[in-house]
Amino acid sequence: MISNVNRLSLAIGMVIATLVGPVAAAPAAPSENATINLIRLLVQQGVLKQEQADGLIAQAEREAQQARQANTAVAAGPAATPGDVRVQYVPAIVRDQIRDQVKAEVMATAKQENWAQPNTFPDWVSRISFDGDIRLRDESRYYSGSNSNEIVDFAKLNDKGPYDVNPNSSSNLPPLLNTREDRENLFRLRARLGMKAQVAENWTAGIRIGTGSDNNPVSTTQTLGGGFGKKDIWLDQGYLTWKATDDLTLTGGRIANPFFSTDMLYSTDLNFDGVAAIFNHKLNRDWGLFGTVGAFPVEYTNDTSTSNGFDKEESDNKWLYGAQIGANWAINGNHRLKGALAYYRFDDIEGQRSSACEPWAGAPGCDTDGSRVAFMQKGNSVFLLRDITPNPLNPAATPQPQFVGLASEFNLLDLNLVWDADLPENFKLRSQANYIHNLGYDEGEMRKRSAGQIVNNLDSNGELESGANAWMVQFTLGNSLELAKQGDWNLFAGYKYIQPDALPDGFNDSSFHLGGTNAKGYFLGGNYGLAKNVFATGRWLSSEAVYGAPFDIDVLQLEINTRF
CATH class of the missing domain: 2.40.160 (Porin)
Known part of the structure; x- marks a missing residue:
């Protein structure tokens, strides 16, 4: 699941970086096709719903018109020279809406698929x-x-x-x-399995079971053989711990x-x-x-x-x-x-x-x-x-x-x-x-x-x-x-x-x-x-x-x- 989260986060980051990009001192006229295609891509990936995308496209077209008018005002400015980079412009309101929408959709998916805020397992599972x-x-x-x-x-x-x-x-x-x-x-064999549970803040409970040929206190080693008979399991540890302070x-x-x-x-x-x-x-x-x-x-x-x-x-x-x-x-x-x-x-x-x-x-x-x-x-x-x-x-x-x-x-x-x-x-x-x-x-x-x-x-x-x-x-x-x-x-x-x-x-x-x-x-x-x-x-x-x-x-x- 973590790799899926990383890949989705990377993809979203690339899309947002493409949309936001560095802004030129005098914005060039935006490409409607590029912006609309990116929004449609988010719809295809299930990040945006169609009605949300329609609203964003309409908003983008209105602000694109405003951007073209602004470009006309600076049309007499210096001509482009070799090496200049032309950057697409996405209005601020569109960027904010896309960011908020992507964030909401990603968090919803993370909760549903138990990535960041588990809700498919009981709370005690995360404490053991x-x-x-x-x-x-x-x-x-x-x-x-x-x-x-x-x-x-x-x-x-x-x-x-x-x-x-x-x-x-x-x-x-x-x-x-x-x-x-x-x-x-x-x-001979020694096998031990322990469990620790965070029962409350600063309180821990633990249990460990282990092998052993008998109940002597100094060895949990089990001698094998005995006609392939089953081996005993003993309570090796069982405790409650309270961290009273950082030092005690x-x-x-x-x-x-x-x-x-x-x-x-x-x-x-x-x-x-x-x-x-x-x-x-x-x-x-x-x-x-x-x-x-x-x-x-x-x-x-x-x-x-x-x-x-x-x-x-x-x-x-x-x-x-x-x-x-x-x-x-x-x-x-x-x-x-x-x-x-x-x-x-x-x-x-x-x-x-x-x-x-x-x-x-x-x-x-x-x-x-x-x-x-x-x-x-x-x-x-x-x-x-x-x-x-x-x-x-x-x-x-x-x-x-x-x-x-x-x-x-x-x-x-x-x-x-x-x-x-x-x-x-x-x-x-x-x-x-x-x-x-x-x-x-x-x-x-x-x-x-x-x-x-x-x-x-x-x-x-x-x-x-x-x-x-x-x-x-x-x-x-x-x-x-x-x-x-x-x-x-x-x-x-x-x-x-x-x-x-x-x-x-x-x-x-x-x-x-x-x-x-x-x-x-x-x-x-x-x-x-x-x-x-x-x-x-x-x-x-x-x-x-x-x-x-x-x-x-x-x-x-x-x-x-x-x-x-």
């Missing part, structure tokens, strides 16, 4: 937009043959448990991680990560449930400030836990509170620096040792079962939650069905720096660093909280092997950092070091070391733009455990990414 992305990935996982094969999968223990840890009453092994068997050519935005619901961070702490697929205030203010041409504060419910414990008992477990709410302040600095035309400091407080996500309980005697559960985390990957120090009283008739063989909880508190300082540099030959370099320190890490408090029941991250003498620090560096070099068009490319490489209790293991990238903490190693790869909004990615991630039994994992990912 869509976006999305699709990623095809081939993933291979390689494990060292010297890895320990006795690493407990505590996430599955909590999910499928409780598990009886007493070898005298149970001969079953706990859930164990695969640590030695390679998995090659795992074909308030948003709530299930929202995209509102903080400036890396995937060492928060997976790029992670969304936050809660509310956030986002501030962004430009001080001048070179400096800008930004910040975020937010409150996010991580988990509400079940109000009806131990549903078959008279006494219910105490309800507990687990929250994440976050605050971040940062600045952008355009050092000069070729160098830009961005930095931010954040504090994240995870309230009550650590486990709590229960009061004495007797599941072997028919008790439906113990009073701190709800303190286990809703989702974990691996790496954090954990302890047995239940204080189970032995059966006095057979204390050695008393079953010990257990869940596990996090031993450490998590109150994090997070420092991020990004330096972008424009290099010669159109190269661009991004240097990025991230450092995290857990202020809540205290070995003495961890042992006290767990009553000495920590079950991992221990050396041969029973001493805790953990730590409160994590850091990462990454460098990206190429002709583009954003990959917007065909031929854009970049290469990247980096290193991560994450001690077991530097951060919660449930929210970070699920590819490096296949998720979690207690990991160190390097990653490298590259991106290449195949077409506008289509690019290929290849990456290699090599990692090993920081402490404890040998556990080396290498991951190869080959991808085609699209966005729209």
Whole structure:
């Protein structure tokens, strides 16, 4: 439709320009045929009606007579010389009428055909937009043959448990991680579709759905196969945003990560449930400030836990509170620096040792079962939650069905720096660093909280092997950092070091070391733009455990990414 509008506008402009033209100092006698033919042409094109054209022709003839009389008065003027241009004269009233009539007819056509002022669709259609992305990935996982094969999968223990840890009453092994068997050519898909609606001035609502093999928070990647069975679709985002001022935005619901961070702490697929205030203010041409504060419910414990008992477990709410302040600095035309400091407080996500309980005697559960985390990957120090009283008739063989909880508190300082540099030959370099320190890490408090029941991250003498620090560096070099068009490319490489209790293991990238903490190693790869909004990615991630039994994992990912 736009091309039709442009062509019609061009045609009308040429007609009007021909009619109006530059006016000579002494107008020459007009050509009646030219004027009348132009008016008739407008009738044929449907711009003018016949009765309107008749009135214009009559008016033109009257004013043409006046023009001939005026020409007679100046007939004694200078004779024409070579190079003079004779311009047709159209009376002003005729030009005005043609202009107004053409304008009215064009606007009527635009409204009818929905060019400039839509009236063939409801108003809400113009206030809604869509976006999305699709990623095809081939993933291979390689494990060292010297890895320990006795690493407990505590996430599955909590999910499928409780598990009886007493070898005298149970001969079953706990859930164990695969640590030695390679998995090659795992074909995977991520597909997401989002909708945004301008519901009112400064108010926006959004919904996004996405794939995912389960409801874990850190990945929307769907593993294909499964007998060609249909795949699940999940609510990935759902939010309402109010732009309070030019600098301040308030948003709530299930929202995209509102903080400036890396995937060492928060997976790029992670969304936050809660509310956030986002501030962004430009001080001048070179400096800008930004910040975020937010409150996010991580988990509400079940109000009806131990549903078959008279006494219910105490309800507990687990929250994440976050605050971040940062600045952008355009050092000069070729160098830009961005930095931010954040504090994240995870309230009550650590486990709590229960009061004495007797599941072997028919008790439906113990009073701190709800303190286990809703989702974990691996790496954090954990302890047995239940204080189970032995059966006095057979204390050695008393079953010990257990869940596990996090031993450490998590109150994090997070420092991020990004330096972008424009290099010669159109190269661009991004240097990025991230450092995290857990202020809540205290070995003495961890042992006290767990009553000495920590079950991992221990050396041969029973001493805790953990730590409160994590850091990462990454460098990206190429002709583009954003990959917007065909031929854009970049290469990247980096290193991560994450001690077991530097951060919660449930929210970070699920590819490096296949998720979690207690990991160190390097990653490298590259991106290449195949077409506008289509690019290929290849990456290699090599990692090993920081402490404890040998556990080396290498991951190869080959991808085609699209966005729209």
